[in-house]
Amino acid sequence: MDTDKGNKIVNVLLCIDLLILVITALTNEMIPKEIFESVHVIPGFLLVVLVLFHLRLNSKGLKKNNKSSDTYLSK
Numbered sequence: 163m164d165t166d167k168g169n170k171i172v173n174v175l176l177c178i179d180l181l182i183l184v185i186t187a188l189t190n191e192m193i194p195k196e197i198f199e200s201v202h203v204i205p206g207f208l209l210v211v212l213v214l215f216h217l218r219l220n221s222k223g224l225k226k227n228n229k230s231s232d233t234y235l236s237k
């Protein structure tokens with residue numbers, strides 16, 4: 163899979179996952195404990211995995227001394 167396409171997919175999933183986490187966190191008192199596991203804790207760990215994929219897909223732009231980019235970590 164090319165990086166651009168991978169990035170788009172991971173970014174959309176990150177956005178949806180974060181939205182689910184925030185909504186389930188804000189409504190946690192209304193959600194039964196056994197359901198909270200699947201609607202918050204699982205998306206929580208999925209977020210960690212997605213962030214790692216995101217960093218990997220963008221590692222080129224994040225590396226130091228990469229003259230072709232002027233991203234925040236390149237200086």
Ligand code: HEM
Pocket residue numbers: 180183184187188190191202203205206207209210
């Ligand atoms: C936007 C980010 C997040 C917010 C605002 C948030 C908020 C919360 C809140 C308010 C609770 C307490 C629920 C309760 O005690 O009834 C909770 C529990 C929990 N969250 Fe998150 N969370 C976030 C991200 C994450 C992530 C990234 C993970 C995992 C890597 C995670 C894993 C958990 C776990 C394991 C619990 C405990 C569930 C239990 O009581 O058994 N959360 N979170």
